Amino acid sequence: MKAKGKEKPEMKGTSPAPKGLPPKVTMNVRHVILVLSGKGGVGKSTVSTNLASALAAHGRNVGLLDLDIHGPNIPKMLGIEDQRPAVLEKSMEPVRVTGNLAVMSMAFLLPDTSSPVIWRGPMKMAVIRQFLEEVNWGSLDYLIVDLPPGTGDEALTIAQLAPNVQGAVIVTTPQDVAVLDAVKAVKFIEKLELPVIGTNLFRLMRESVFS
Numbered sequence: 001m002k003a004k005g006k007e008k009p010e011m012k013g014t015s016p017a018p019k020g021l022p023p024k025v026t027m028n029v030r031h032v033i034l035v036l037s038g039k040g041g042v043g044k045s046t047v048s049t050n051l052a053s054a055l056a057a058h059g060r061n062v063g064l065l066d067l068d069i070h071g072p073n074i075p076k077m078l079g080i081e082d083q084r085p086a087v088l089e090k091s092m093e094p095v096r097v098t099g100n101l102a103v104m105s106m107a108f109l110l111p112d113t114s115s116p117v118i119w120r121g122p123m124k125m126a127v128i129r130q131f132l133e134e135v136n137w138g139s140l141d142y143l144i145v146d147l148p149p150g151t152g153d154e155a156l157t158i159a160q161l162a163p164n165v166q167g168a169v170i171v172t173t174p175q176d177v178a179v180l181d182a183v184k185a186v187k188f189i190e191k192l193e194l195p196v197i198g199t200n201l202f203r204l205m206r207e208s209v210f211s
């Protein structure tokens with residue numbers, strides 16, 4: 001399916017990497033959107049899931065990549081936690097929620113929901129590369145990337161490796177400490193010379209119920 005928007009970045013991920021950085025992976029995706037925050041529990045995975053579902057409902061081909069390697073929640077949120085990606089000889093099929101919404105997550109690769117992933121940076125970087133290069137995403141209009149809190153390995157790696165990164169959505173709750181850390185996330189994205197597409201102030205329901 002073709003994207004209907006006017007702006008059509010190069011389909012192949014051939015954009016050259018800035019000097020000293022690893023080369024971008026080759027994959028067919030028009031828009032990669034990162035969802036990040038300074039803190040955990042502020043609504044990143046919820047926003048990522050809703051954003052991906054909304055774009056898919058509008059007929060776009062969407063991939064949802066759960067890069068919260070230590071706390072992958074996307075499969076649970078979409079009710080697909082019992083599914084497993086089909087493993088082919090050199091690649092893997094993402095789990096399809098609908099014909100045009102596909103998901104990949106560390107949760108699919110773990111033996112059970114309580115197994116922790118105890119990995120250092122280089123192992124995470126290797127799996128992120130595999131999630132981009134060795135998953136049969138097909139031709140995507142959007143790849144929505146749900147990140148763990150903060151500005152660590154996962155955020156840096158995806159920003160460096162993925163082609164056509166259009167920017168980031170920064171999610172925060174209204175508390176001072178969450179906003180303080182969200183500002184760091186904004187500065188991180190600016191340092192990577194990417195645009196902040198939006199900030200999502202996530203007012204949790206319990207606050208409005210109890211205030």
Ligand SMILES: Nc1ncnc2c1ncn2[C@@H]1O[C@H](COP(=O)(O)OP(=O)(O)O)[C@@H](O)[C@H]1O
Nearest residue numbers: 039040041042043044045046047073204205206
């Ligand atoms: N609109 C909402 N109102 C209240 N709680 C919500 C809402 N959306 C999500 N939550 C809950 O808030 C918690 C954090 O959301 P999540 O998206 O997992 O955050 P993060 O990915 O930033 O850690 C989850 O328990 C989720 O169920």
Ligand SMILES: [Mg+2]
Nearest residue numbers: 044045068073
């Ligand atoms: Mg999350």
